[in-house]
Amino acid sequence: MDKSLEANVLVVIASLFKDFEATYTSMGQSLSRDTERLNSLFKNRGLHSLMDDLPNLDSMLLRGLETGVLVLRGPLSKRVSKKIKVPRFLSGLWLRVFDEDGVLRSSVDTTAVAFIRQVSCFVKSLKLECSRAVKTSTAEEYFNVDSELRESDLLWSDMEFDYFGRGPSLHFCDGLDPDRENNSFSGTRSDESFLIRLQGICDSVSGYLGYYDPYAFTSKVGRSCVSSRYLSHGRGAVSDQARYDNRYHFPSWNDRLNVAFPYDAFGRYDFSLPDESISWNTTPVSKLIAVRKTVKKPRLIASEPTANMWCQQVTMRWLVDRISNTPLTEFIDLTRQDLSQRLVRKASLDQSLATVDLSSASDRLSCWVVERVFRRNPMLLQALHSHRTPYIRDSIRSGDVHFLKKFASQGSAVTFPVQTIVFLCIALAACGVSTVQGAKRLKGKVRVYGDDIILPTSAYEDLSAYLSFLQLKINDKKSYHLGFFRESCGLDCYKGDDITPVKPQHLVSHGPESEMALIDTSNNFFLKGYWYTAEAIRSIVSRSKITLPVVGVEPKQDKELPVTRNDSGVTGWLSFCGGMDNPSAKSRWNRNLHVIERRYTVFNDECTRTPSEDETSIFQFFAENPSPLKLWSAGVAGKPRLRKKTRWVEVVGKDVPYPGNFPEGTTF
Numbered sequence: 001m002d003k004s005l006e007a008n009v010l011v012v013i014a015s016l017f018k019d020f021e022a023t024y025t026s027m028g029q030s031l032s033r034d035t036e037r038l039n040s041l042f043k044n045r046g047l048h049s050l051m052d053d054l055p056n057l058d059s060m061l062l063r064g065l066e067t068g069v070l071v072l073r074g075p076l077s078k079r080v081s082k083k084i085k086v087p088r089f090l091s092g093l094w095l096r097v098f099d100e101d102g103v104l105r106s107s108v109d110t111t112a113v114a115f116i117r118q119v120s121c122f123v124k125s126l127k128l129e130c131s132r133a134v135k136t137s138t139a140e141e142y143f144n145v146d147s148e149l150r151e152s153d154l155l156w157s158d159m160e161f162d163y164f165g166r167g168p169s170l171h172f173c174d175g176l177d178p179d180r181e182n183n184s185f186s187g188t189r190s191d192e193s194f195l196i197r198l199q200g201i202c203d204s205v206s207g208y209l210g211y212y213d214p215y216a217f218t219s220k221v222g223r224s225c226v227s228s229r230y231l232s233h234g235r236g237a238v239s240d241q242a243r244y245d246n247r248y249h250f251p252s253w254n255d256r257l258n259v260a261f262p263y264d265a266f267g268r269y270d271f272s273l274p275d276e277s278i279s280w281n282t283t284p285v286s287k288l289i290a291v292r293k294t295v296k297k298p299r300l301i302a303s304e305p306t307a308n309m310w311c312q313q314v315t316m317r318w319l320v321d322r323i324s325n326t327p328l329t330e331f332i333d334l335t336r337q338d339l340s341q342r343l344v345r346k347a348s349l350d351q352s353l354a355t356v357d358l359s360s361a362s363d364r365l366s367c368w369v370v371e372r373v374f375r376r377n378p379m380l381l382q383a384l385h386s387h388r389t390p391y392i393r394d395s396i397r398s399g400d401v402h403f404l405k406k407f408a409s410q411g412s413a414v415t416f417p418v419q420t421i422v423f424l425c426i427a428l429a430a431c432g433v434s435t436v437q438g439a440k441r442l443k444g445k446v447r448v449y450g451d452d453i454i455l456p457t458s459a460y461e462d463l464s465a466y467l468s469f470l471q472l473k474i475n476d477k478k479s480y481h482l483g484f485f486r487e488s489c490g491l492d493c494y495k496g497d498d499i500t501p502v503k504p505q506h507l508v509s510h511g512p513e514s515e516m517a518l519i520d521t522s523n524n525f526f527l528k529g530y531w532y533t534a535e536a537i538r539s540i541v542s543r544s545k546i547t548l549p550v551v552g553v554e555p556k557q558d559k560e561l562p563v564t565r566n567d568s569g570v571t572g573w574l575s576f577c578g579g580m581d582n583p584s585a586k587s588r589w590n591r592n593l594h595v596i597e598r599r600y601t602v603f604n605d606e607c608t609r610t611p612s613e614d615e616t617s618i619f620q621f622f623a624e625n626p627s628p629l630k631l632w633s634a635g636v637a638g639k640p641r642l643r644k645k646t647r648w649v650e651v652v653g654k655d656v657p658y659p660g661n662f663p664e665g666t667t668f
Contacts, residue, residue, distance in 0.1 A: 006047060008507040008540055009123060013038060015536035016122065020093075020115050022532070027092040034090055038119075050123050051295050057087070058120035058501075059477060061097070061113065065485040065494065070094075070102035090116055104483075114499040117492075118530070125503040128295045135290045135298055139396040142288070142300050145363050149405040149471055150175070152367035154385075157403060159256045161385040163378050170375045172199050175368075175469065194466060199372065200434035202425045206377035208326045208436050209319070214311070214383060215265050217318050231266070231623040232313050234413055237303040239287035239393070246636050248616035248623075250307045252279040260379075260386035261311040269619035284308055286389040286409070290396055300363075300396075302409035304389055311387040312413035315380075319417040327436055330443045331424055334417055337489040340447045343454045347486040348493035353445060354460040354481030355488040358423070359473045361451035362415050363406055365422060369470050370407045373422050384414065416450055424448040426470070427455045430463040452488045457481045502528065507540065512642040515541055516571075516603050519561070523574045527566070538573060561601055570649055571603055588648065597648040606643045609635035 017035045021028050042050055053075035060077060064070035072079055076089045085102040086094035093116050096109035130138075153170060155162050172195040218231055233247045240251045253263045261267075263278070284305045290298035304312065320334050333339055347353035358364075374381045388408060393401050408415045427446055433439045439446070447454040455463060460481040464474050480486050484495045492500040504521045506514040518541050526534035541561075564572040586599040612620075617634035626632035 002508060005126075005508045006042075009047060009050075010039060010042065011539075012504075012507065012533060012536050013042075013119075013122070015532040016119060016530065018532040019530045023111060023115075024092065030092040037089060047123065047126075048295065051126065051128075054120045054122065055124050056120075057089075058117055058124075060087075061116055061120070062477075062480075062485060064098060064102075064104060065108075065113070066480055066483045068104040068483065070098045070104075072102070090119065108494070110494050110497040110499060113494055114497075114501070114528075117499055118501045121501040121503050123504075125294060125505050126507065127292050127505045129292065130290070130295060130298045134296070135396050138290065138297055138300060139288065139394060142363060143394070143402060145360060146402075146404055146406050149364070149366040150368040151405065152371060154367070154371050156367045156371075156385060156388065157390045159254075160259065161256075161382055163381060163385075167371070167375055167378060167381065170372050171195075172202075172372050172470075174372075191469075194429060194462070195469075197432070197434045198426065198429035198466070201428050201436070201439075202373045203376040204435045204437075205328065205421060205425055206374050206380070208328060209322050209377055209380060210326075212315075212318060212377065212380040212383055214261055214314050214318070217321075218266070218314060231310070233306070234304075234309050234313060236301075236309075236411060237287075237289070238306045238309055239285060239303045240305045244610075244636055244638060246612055246616060247306050247310075248612075248620050250278060250310070252282040252284070252305065253307050254282055254284055255280065257284075257307055257311060257386050260383045261314070266311060266314070267307065269615075269622060283391060284389045285391045285393050285401055286411070287393050287395050288409070299410070301411035302389070302392055304412055308387045308389050309413060311383075315383050315387065316413040316417055319414070319421070323417075323421075327440070328421075328424070331428075331439070331446050332420055332448055334420060334449075337449055340449050340452060340454055340489040341491040343444070343447050344486045344488045344491045345493050345496055345498075347454065348484055349496045351484060352457060353454050353486070354457045355479065355486045356453040356455070356460070356463065356481075357475045357478035357488070358451040358453070358467070359475040361419055361423075361472065362408065362410050364472050365407050365419055366405055366471060367407050368405075369422060370418065373425060384418070387414075388412075420448050420450055423451065423453055426466060426472075427453050427459070427463060430459040430466055431455060432459075449489050454488055502530070504537075507537075509541055512603055512644045515644070516642055519571065519573075526574050562598070570600055572600070587651075590648070590650075593650070595650045598651050599646060600649045601644060601646050602649065604643050604645060605640050607640040608638045609633055610638065611635040 014035060017031050021031050024031070038050075041053070056074040057076055060070065060072070060074065070086060072085065072087065077087050078089075079085050080088050080091050084091070084095075084100045086098055086100070093112040096112035097105060097116070099105055153166055153174070173192055176192060176195070237243055238247070241247060250263075250267055253267050257263075267278075284307075286302040286304050286308075288300060288302055290300055293299040323329055323332050323334065343353055344355060347355065370384065371381065374384070384407075389412070390404060391401050392404055392409065393399060407418065424446070427448060428439050428442065431439075431442055431446065433442065442456075445456050453463070467474060478487065486493050490500070491498065502521065502524045504517075506517040506521070509515045509518055518537055522534045522537040522541070525531075525537065562570060562572040563575045564570045566574055588597055589595075590597050611633065612635045620634045621632075624632070
């Protein structure tokens with residue numbers, strides 16, 4: 001464990017409790033004991049103990065807000081006494097939320113709720129590497145979940161899709177067959193009625209999406225659409241090339257991909273060139289990899305074959321475009337989380353809406369479900385079949401290749417839009433809707449973003465039952481429908497108040513990337529009123545001794561980063577009072593642009609390209625369709641790096657000083 005990380009954690013924790021004391025001055029002695037208790041736990045058991053134990057308090061708190069009764073279980077939950085049934089740790093804060101019997105108070109102190117959550121979640125998301133055993137167990141769970149899914153009726157693994165043989169007759173009621181496995185419904189008339197309603201809304205949504213012609217869509221250059229680019233490679237790793245190989249040289253283009261995405265139309269530009277380098281008969285295989293999420297559990301994603309990912313990007317862009325041009329946009333916007341966040345705040349006030357989060361959503365979404373959702377849109381279903389990768393290599397454990405029953409893992413470009421559409425259909429059906437036209441009455445009441453679902457509270461129980469039938473699973477720890485707490489799309493609210501904790505991913509500065517993350521973390525704490533904590537993290541960036549603010553004493557200015565406003569566009573330390581003059585920052589009048597500029601430190605993403613002087617350059621140009629105002633070059637993009645530089649930056653808004661009468665080009 002990095003010693004500097006441990007030292008920084010202790011410093012920031014101490015600063016958190018100083019913020020608590022500044023708010024609740026009468027709790028100074030109690031909070032000091034809590035600080036000592038936490039420091040002792042940290043020194044005796046290490047950082048991993050905090051990452052394991054503290055989040056339990058957050059789970060316990062949220063369950064108490066949901067049910068109205070605090071149930072003590074797990075680490076750090078030892079109660080004060082037999083008569084006072086709240087945890088000894090942070091007891092002063094707990095008693096502002098629950099009474100001595102552990103019953104939720106009628107007037108909850110939301111600031112105390114926010115403080116408990118902030119301590120509980122402070123080290124939860126630190127980016128630390130998982131152990132080998134944790135990765136192995138997570139991969140085992142991944143394949144166990146897949147093995148339990150229903151077998152598809154269509155041949156998703158074959159080169160040719162057999163849609164016209166069986167596809168039009170597929171129905172969700174097929175799952176009520178008593179001879180089938182995983183039949184969780186009783187087969188009653190009410191169950192059948194829901195499945196008929198679900199099939200109806202799925203057919204209606206598929207119809208609104210319209211006819212999918214990938215070639216016609218990618219030919220719409222210059223027309224109003226989601227983006228000026230319709231062909232592009234994803235930024236992530238691929239399974240059949242090294243990370244920085246030329247991806248416009250496709251290693252393979254299999255026959256199933258050729259059905260909906262012919263190589264001549266999507267894989268090359270110059271038809272006169274031979275195709276000796278292309279492999280045609282290979283079976284596409286993705287690669288299971290683990291990326292850092294939390295120390296308890298990594299995130300498993302699949303790196304797709306290059307050609308498959310290339311075509312998935314086309315379908316993803318088409319889905320985004322079609323949704324934005326249909327009535328579905330009242331319930332889905334794949335580019336905006338803030339629309340869901342508005343409903344979260346409303347739901348926390350009137351309890352009219354429930355927020356639902358699904359457990360392992362992409363891993364539990366089977367081909368059996370997808371083929372029924374899109375049965376009335378055969379061209380879209382054909383495209384999903386063409387660029388779906390049916391096999392995956394378990395690179396975490398044995399390296400064996402497995403056939404997948406799930407539609408797609410995280411890593412596929414179409415996973416997010418497809419699962420959003422599927423979950424919207426299920427939510428609308430749970431609300432009693434069978435057509436898109438009939439869903440108009442639910443405008444402002446239903447919203448779906450990925451696996452985050454918002455719907456009327458009255459439909460929560462039905463949604464839970466029907467998701468279970470479809471082998472999907474609600475995450476009970478992150479779904480809320482009873483109390484005043486609601487959480488979705490990164491916003492946590494209680495009775496309209498934002499109680500979202502700040503979850504730092506870095507607490508050590510090792511370079512520009514981590515330094516920028518620390519600056520953002522410090523500013524996030526500052527905006528939430530944790531000013532001692534913000535200053536402590538700021539000291540990590542500046543590598544100076546911590547100097548906490550003192551009333552009446554002007555704060556020491558950073559030598560490089562300015563103090564600025566949230567909307568100034570300048571990287572720096574945020575202030576509610578606007579920008580402050582930095583004596584070390586030079587200023588000048590730019591006579592070419594007629595603006596005042598200052599010399600500031602900025603962080604810029606830089607990505608160098610290795611030139612490619614072969615036939616792929618012209619293909620890359622037409623595919624990426626760069627703006628004529630942008631400096632562009634063909635080649636293989638290297639790893640993006642954040643660079644820290646000093647340059648002249650325009651001073652805007654309230655930060656603009658009075659220029660006075662000075663000559664052009666004067667530095668002052």
